Amino acid sequence: MQPDERQAPSATPLLEVRDLQTTFDLTKTLSVRAVDGVSFEVHAGETLAIVGESGSGKSVTSLSIMGLLPKDVGRVSGGSIKLNGHEITTLSDTEMREIRGKEIGMIFQEPMTSLNPVHTVGQQIAEMVIRHQNLSKAKARARAIEMLELVGIPEPTTRVDNYPHEMSGGMRQRAMIAMALACEPRILIADEPTTALDVTIQAQMLELMQDLQQKLGMAIIFITHDLGVVAEVADRVVVMYAAQVVETGGVEDIFRNPRMPYTAGLMNSIPRLGSSINKTRLEAIPGTVPALTSLPEGCRFHPRCAFATEVCKTTSPVLEDASDGHMIRCTRWQELNLSERRAS
Amino acid sequence: MTMPLLQVDKLRKYFPIHGGVLQRVVNNVKAVDDVSFDINAGEVVGLVGESGSGKTTVGRTILRLEHATSGEVRFGGADVMGLNASEMRAYRKRMQIIFQDPYASLNPREKVREVLTHPLKLHKIGAASEHEDRAAALLEKVGLSRDHLARFPHEFSGGQRQRIGIARALAVEPEFIVADEPVSALDVSIQAQVINLLEDLKNDLDLTMLFIAHDLGVVEHICDRVIVMYLGRVMEIASAADLYARPNHPYTQALLSAVPIPEPGKRRSRTVLKGDIPSPINPPSGCVFRTRCPMATAECAKVVPELKSVGDGHASACIHTT
Numbered sequence: 001m002q003p004d005e006r007q008a009p010s011a012t013p014l015l016e017v018r019d020l021q022t023t024f025d026l027t028k029t030l031s032v033r034a035v036d037g038v039s040f041e042v043h044a045g046e047t048l049a050i051v052g053e054s055g056s057g058k059s060v061t062s063l064s065i066m067g068l069l070p071k072d073v074g075r076v077s078g079g080s081i082k083l084n085g086h087e088i089t090t091l092s093d094t095e096m097r098e099i100r101g102k103e104i105g106m107i108f109q110e111p112m113t114s115l116n117p118v119h120t121v122g123q124q125i126a127e128m129v130i131r132h133q134n135l136s137k138a139k140a141r142a143r144a145i146e147m148l149e150l151v152g153i154p155e156p157t158t159r160v161d162n163y164p165h166e167m168s169g170g171m172r173q174r175a176m177i178a179m180a181l182a183c184e185p186r187i188l189i190a191d192e193p194t195t196a197l198d199v200t201i202q203a204q205m206l207e208l209m210q211d212l213q214q215k216l217g218m219a220i221i222f223i224t225h226d227l228g229v230v231a232e233v234a235d236r237v238v239v240m241y242a243a244q245v246v247e248t249g250g251v252e253d254i255f256r257n258p259r260m261p262y263t264a265g266l267m268n269s270i271p272r273l274g275s276s277i278n279k280t281r282l283e284a285i286p287g288t289v290p291a292l293t294s295l296p297e298g299c300r301f302h303p304r305c306a307f308a309t310e311v312c313k314t315t316s317p318v319l320e321d322a323s324d325g326h327m328i329r330c331t332r333w334q335e336l337n338l339s340e341r342r343a344s
Numbered sequence: 345m346t347m348p349l350l351q352v353d354k355l356r357k358y359f360p361i362h363g364g365v366l367q368r369v370v371n372n373v374k375a376v377d378d379v380s381f382d383i384n385a386g387e388v389v390g391l392v393g394e395s396g397s398g399k400t401t402v403g404r405t406i407l408r409l410e411h412a413t414s415g416e417v418r419f420g421g422a423d424v425m426g427l428n429a430s431e432m433r434a435y436r437k438r439m440q441i442i443f444q445d446p447y448a449s450l451n452p453r454e455k456v457r458e459v460l461t462h463p464l465k466l467h468k469i470g471a472a473s474e475h476e477d478r479a480a481a482l483l484e485k486v487g488l489s490r491d492h493l494a495r496f497p498h499e500f501s502g503g504q505r506q507r508i509g510i511a512r513a514l515a516v517e518p519e520f521i522v523a524d525e526p527v528s529a530l531d532v533s534i535q536a537q538v539i540n541l542l543e544d545l546k547n548d549l550d551l552t553m554l555f556i557a558h559d560l561g562v563v564e565h566i567c568d569r570v571i572v573m574y575l576g577r578v579m580e581i582a583s584a585a586d587l588y589a590r591p592n593h594p595y596t597q598a599l600l601s602a603v604p605i606p607e608p609g610k611r612r613s614r615t616v617l618k619g620d621i622p623s624p625i626n627p628p629s630g631c632v633f634r635t636r637c638p639m640a641t642a643e644c645a646k647v648v649p650e651l652k653s654v655g656d657g658h659a660s661a662c663i664h665t666t
Contacts (some may be wrong), residue, residue, distance in 0.1 A: 094628040124632035153485035168620040198394035198558065200617045202637075207616055223530060228604030269536035271565035273603050274588045278565050281543070284536035288501045304533075 012085050013221050014042035015065070016189055021078035022057075022064045023108075024276055032292035032305040034060040035241040037326060039319075041188065043233055047213065047220040049251075051180040051266075052240035055289050058223050061240070062189050064089075065221075069095035085188075102132040105180035105218075109192040111162055114166040121148070121175045122160035125182050133185045151208060170201040171172075173338070177208065182217055191223045203304035204232060240262050242300040245319060250328035257338075259328045261305045264338040299331065307336055347421060349520060349552050350406070354416035355379045357398070357405050361625065366461035370403035373624050375401040378578040379415075379650070383521040385519070388553045390567035390584065392560060394599075396621050398516055399556045400504040403522040406554070408432060412551060419520070437467045440513035450497040456483070456508055457493040463547035482511040486541060503534035505543065514545065525555045539566060560603050564588050571658070572596050575632040576624055578651055592660035595633045621653040631662070639664050 001224055022035035031069040035057045049305045063069050064076050067088070076089045083103060088096070100106070108114050116124055125138035135143060139162065148156035151174040164172055173193070180188060190209070210233065213220055222233055230237060230251070237246040237254040239262070247260040257263040257284040268283035287304040290296055296303050302312040309332070317331045330336070352371045354375055363370035369392055376398040383389045391399045405409045406417050408424060415612035427435060441645040443449035450459060465468060470478060480490040486507040497505055506526060513521055526542065527535040535595065543566060545551060557563050563570055563584070570587045572580040572595065580593040598615040617636045629637045634644040641664070649661040 002509055053533060065352040135648070170620045193436070195417060198621070199560070200394060200598060201620065202604075203614060203616050204618075206604070214632040222414070227606040231606045231610075232604040232607045234608075255606065255608050266532055267606070269533050270608065271539070271559075271561035278561065282536040282540055284540050285533035286537070288503060288534065289531070341373070 006199075011043065013082075014044050014084060015042045015086075015221075016082040017041065017061075017079070018082075019059065019079035019255055020064060020076065020081060022058075022069065022074060023062050023077040024074045025072075026293070028144070033077070034074070034243055034292060035064060038238075038240070038243075039079075039240050039244050040245070040248060042219045042221060043102045044219055045217050046188065046215070046235045047222055047233050047235050048238065049222045049224060049234035050238045050240060051230055053096070053225060053289055055242070055292070056240040057243040059191055059241050062106075062191050062221065062223055066100055066104060066189060067091070067093070068100075081208065081222065098132075101128050101180075101185065102183045103185055103187065105183070105185035105188045107173075107176050107180045107188070107193045108188045109195050111169070111176040112164060115172060117164055119169070120161050120163055121179075122162075125160075125175075125179050128179060128182045143182060144178075147182050149177065150181075150212070151178045152204075153178070170204065171196065173197065173201070174208070177205075177212070179268060181212060181216065181218075183277055185218060187219045187221065188213075189221045189223070192225070193222075194229060194269070195224065195226070198283060209233070227255075227266065239266075242295060243292060244300065244329065245327070246301065246329045247327065248319075249322075253326045257326075259322060259336070260301075260330045261307050261336065261338065262301045265304075265306075299329075307332055346385070349385040349387075350383040350554075351416075352402075352417040353380050353416040353418070355402065355405060355417065356413040357401050357410055357411075358413045360622075371625055374576050374627055375624060376405060377519060378572070379578050381571055381578065381581060383552060383554060385552050386550055388551075388555055388567045389552075390563035390570040391554060391556045391573065392558060392563050392570060392599075393573035394558060394621060395539060396624060397559075397573040398623070398624070399573050400524055403524050403554055403556050403575070403644075405442070407436075407441055409441070409514055409524055414428075433467075434519065437469075439520045439522070440512050440516065440518040441570050442506075442509050442521060442523040442526045445529055446509055447497075447529075448507055450505060452497055454494055454497075456497070458506065459497075459508060459512055460493075460515055461635070463512065464616075466517050469516060478515070479511075479534065479601060482515055484579075485514065486511045487537075488651060489527045503530055503537060507528060509539075510541065510545070514549070517549075517553075520552045520554075522554045522556065525558070527562060528554075528557065531624075535562070537649055542566065560588075560600060572599070575627050578634055578661060579633065580658075580660045581651065586655065586658050590655075590658075592654050592658065592665050593633075593662050594637050594639050596660075598636075598638070 001102045019232040020035050020038045023031050024034050025031045026217055050058045081089050122144040125144035127137045129140045129143050145156045145160050153159050153174050193206050234251045237251050238245055241262050247263045272278050281291050285304050298313045298315055299317050302308040317329045319329045322328050357376040358374055360369040361371045383384045383624035393399045405412050458483055461475040464475045483492055527538050555567055567584045570584050574595050580596045591600055598617050601614045619636055630647055631649050632646040634640040649663045651661045654660045
């Protein structure tokens with residue numbers, strides 16, 4: 001978990017997702033691929049952000065990793081997910097249960113969906129450590145208090161006996177993080193963890209997560225649509241559109257030199273607080289995200305793309321490596337100079 | 345100087361809490377407390393604050409969708425709170441609202457045609473034979489087309505529904521619109537479309553708008569002036585340019601510093617506020633922000649700070665700033 005270790009290209013990634021395909025059966029005859037050939041890897045101590053709009057497949061990707069796809073409807077239909085080199089898509093429910101919480105911690109947007117309202121926060125954290133670490137009840141309670149203290153909940157010895165409804169929104173979010181981290185997982189998957197929060201509380205949470213990452217050395221997969229948050233927390237970024245990865249690279253590459261028109265469009269469509277250009281007209285991306293049941297031919301982004309040509313309507317672009325891990329899915333990436341347009 | 349189109353004076357909205365066997369009023373949620381501001385014709389004024397700050401209640405109370413506990417709202421010089429039902433109807437035509445949730449604010453059983461012609465019928469605007477053409481024109485104005493008249497809301501995406509909501513608000517040709525978080529339920533790429541649309545409409549129709557939002561970037565982009573609220577009270581009022589360049593109130597400063605910058609490695613120096621927003625049932629004495637304020641002193645617990653001028657059109661409610 002040393003910083004230099006994650007830079008070493010030879011090291012096995014903590015999590016390796018290769019060509020992942022997740023299929024949802026909508027009716028007996030109709031199914032859609034909510035995740036279509038997604039690949040990425042995460043190393044220890046690293047933060048990977050997955051960015052995309054609703055329907056892009058970012059949350060389904062995380063549910064696939066955790067083995068939490070809705071039963072009977074969703075399934076991993078192809079590709080592999082390796083945790084520390086071991087395939088996990090073929091594991092049984094029982095085996096996955098061992099991995100969740102212990103190896104992979106999770107936090108969600110709405111804390112009430114992952115906290116049980118009829119148990120105290122302390123009981124829920126204790127249950128985790130009793131299950132995964134075989135601690136005694138007394139030790140588990142002590143651990144729960146320790147975790148609540150770690151995430152900055154005041155008076156942890158009293159708060160440990162609180163039910164979730166007795167806590168404020170921000171405190172619940174902290175309790176959920178405490179629960180996710182109680183067994184010191186090596187990976188934390190955070191699915192829009194700050195989206196429902198006010199900015200002042202969001203700032204607290206981001207600071208807390210970065211702080212904990214430094215202390216515990218875990219990898220974080222941060223799923224969000226907020227580009228400001230991405231710029232702040234991520235080392236690397238995966239941009240998803242219509243179930244596919246359309247661009248991936250280091251955070252500097254993605255923000256300063258986006259080369260896929262969708263990524264560049266996203267960057268230009270956000271109002272930038274406190275900058276002189278914030279009064280100039282936003283560059284909106286026309287149209288809407290296509291439904292998975294009626295994806296366009298060729299490049300999935302072409303109907304909304306200002307640079308689309310005839311080729312884009314018929315040819316599906318593949319992810320190409322532009323430089324040093326900066327991958328782009330666009331037939332025209334070499335001829336387009338998107339960053340120069342932005343710099344104006 | 346001309347009279348402001350909207351004048352809000354010492355507006356209060358308390359929601360009573362009933363308790364005990366007799367269900368007496370045992371306490372109040374002080375959602376809006378002593379809020380005063382003006383909006384000039386043609387101006388877009390932003391109302392920002394975190395959840396629980398009372399910003400939505402201010403908007404709803406101005407339109408009399410909630411009854412004010414006390415205070416005055418004057419629109420075009422007339423006292424809105426004192427109007428009777430039929431007088432109020434005439435005012436409703438002049439003041440409209442755009443809601444946050446494009447899924448909840450349209451009746452799922454009404455076709456777009458009904459959504460857009462109802463207000464015309466209700467306010468007796470134009471001949472009935474013209475209504476359909478007017479509705480079609482409205483749709484075109486918001487970037488949709490006449491073909492959409494015969495469709496139901498569920499056939500549209502979130503961004504398109506919000507366009508329909510905007511068209512409905514515009515149907516009666518209002519002078520003033522309260523836009524309550526009109527883009528926060530939308531995806532980023534769609535959000536930009538709707539913001540651009542609102543700007544075009546504002547310029548074309550000379551609309552006056554109260555733009556309620558929690559996204560400070562969006563507010564800076566679209567608004568001329570900004571009101572910052574915290575726990576039911578106004579903390580600061582300034583022109584958008586002034587507020588973002590020279591925030592005066594410690595709350596505004598912390599709020600602005602908390603917004604992540606979409607540029608890697610360029611984090612602003614941040615004041616991370618401790619704790620949560622207190623309950624509006626028992627707001628702190630004196631300055632409501634003092635429990636989280638990095639500058640708070642004993643004095644702050646004693647006096648409720650007045651909104652005082654700190655520059656041209658710039659007012660701040662803090663005893664420590666000058």
